Amino acid sequence: MADRGDMGWRVLAAGSAFAGGFVAKKAIAAAWKKSTGKEPPTNPESPEVALSEAIGWIVVMGIGVEVARLLATRAAARQWAKGTGALPAHLKAEV
Template identity: 50%
Template sequence: MAKKSGGELGPIALGFVAGFAAEFVARRTLAFAWTRAVGEEPPVDVDSPDVSLGKAIGWAVLAGVGVEVARVLAVRATRKGLFPSTRAGSGV
């Protein structure tokens, strides 16, 4: 991995904060949607044998994909909006 120059600390820090906030909001939103759709709270411990395999896998996929998509979008939007000359990625 290439070293980051000192001038990129601001975008990295703001990207981290935006990603953290997006993860928090996405988890809350997904938990609300899950509760409305399934009629019960999402599983807290997907490894527990008390949780059915279908619900465990469903929640893991929904939470994993949903949170990561929200995080990526928030970080990219923050870096692009606040620091348009800074590249958020490596050449793509």
């Protein structure tokens, strides 16, 4: 069973990842609109969306959101280590 520290880390990490992903989606959509002059596709699976546009959107969104989530989780891990004196066990680098 997870101890309180582990549960606290899970909540912090999930919240950070969610917030990072949310902000990234908004920023990427705004950048897409500014660079293409069009709204991003709301349903890239639709045959009415050009294949190149659908693939471009999915690639940009996928990479952007995952990078933002990674950075947010790493920042949360640094804050966790400052507060508790140690990283969560599963985040410690194996040397």
